Amino acid sequence: MDWSSTIQGFKNYLILEKGVSKHTLEGYLEDVSKLHLFASESFSIGPTAVEKDHLSSFVQLIYDLGLSARTQARIMSGVKSFFNYLILEGLMTQNPAKMLTGPRLTRKIPEVLSIEEMTSFLAAIDLSHPQGTRNRAIFEVLYACGLRVSELVNLQLSNLYFDVGVIKVLGKNNKERLVPIGSTAIKHVRQYLENERIPHGNPKKESEDIVFLNRRGSRLTRNMIFILCQQFAEKAGLLKKVSPHTFRHSFATHLVEGGADLRAVQDMLGHVSITTTEIYTHMDAQFLRETIDLYHPRSHASHNKN
Secondary structure (H helix, E strand, C coil): CCHHHHHHHHHHHHHHHHCCCHHHHHHHHHHHHHHHHHHHHHCCCCHHHCCHHHHHHHHHHHHHCCCCHHHHHHHHHHHHHHHHHHHHCCCCCCCCCCCCCCCCCCCCCCCCCCHHHHHHHHHCCCCCCCCHHHHHHHHHHHHHHCCCHHHHHCCEHHHEECCCCEEEEECHHHCEEEEECCHHHHHHHHHHHHHCCCCCCCCCHHHCCECCECCCCCECCHHHHHHHHHHHHHHCCCCCCCCHHHHHHHHHHHHHHCCCCHHHHHHHHCCCCHHHHCHHHHHHHHHHHHHHHHHCCCCHHHHHHC
16 A cells, blocks of 8 residues: 555544544654655655664654654654554554664653642632632632643533532543542632623523633633633742643642552543553652651751751
8 A cells, every 4th residue: 555545544543443632643644754754765665565674764863853752752652553553454464663662751740839839829819800719710620620721621510510529521532530529629619600600691602511711701711721820820929830730730749649549540630541640659759758858867857957
């Protein structure tokens, strides 16, 4: 088969069978297009004729281009998925990319607010402001439930089950999950729903079931949440770089530090793989190390303190 028809089939497979996001789809197709150009110009071969040696040369090329380790790893992931598709279609019997090793990625520890910093942030939200109650409810929910910002702006009234203390969230690839919500967040959301949600008339038709609305009755944008986040972080005097995702990381970290089961945190965050959630165990280890340094009678730090 030629490259164009094979790539088109791969595209259909990603959309119809894998249900990947638009961002992932574009990334994978771009990665395979890079391989297509390289294999055609360097070896004049079609997709089913690609072997491990060809791919080794391709990997060397993207390394020599000075691409970041993360970008190199992403390209290799797209290429491996492409050959897995060819195997599923019966066009190849082995994946030539299976044994390729990419650059080792050092996982970046995300920014997290301490409990005291979180309290300062929430206290910086002016409840006397026309949208103050809404804004407080937004960040209470982000912190209480560990939601992605896209999940927050699409949260629906029909998916609030406050009587049993849970909300239903539509996550990545349209996967639903139930997430517990604490009494404090429930209190602030109820105050918003009762007093602020429809101060200037009815919601727009497409936003009738959306929880958080702007003054025009439409759902909030992710960018608007980011702007609010920056404003309140600055007002609270926080020196850290704070984004909506900081609340998700803080939610997970504080749970792990408190002894929560990692599998439970995985379910609440909507992580497919436990390895994604395990980043928070590294953060917990750092927290424990600092605790020992500060308070253990045989630690260097405690000796200095005394």
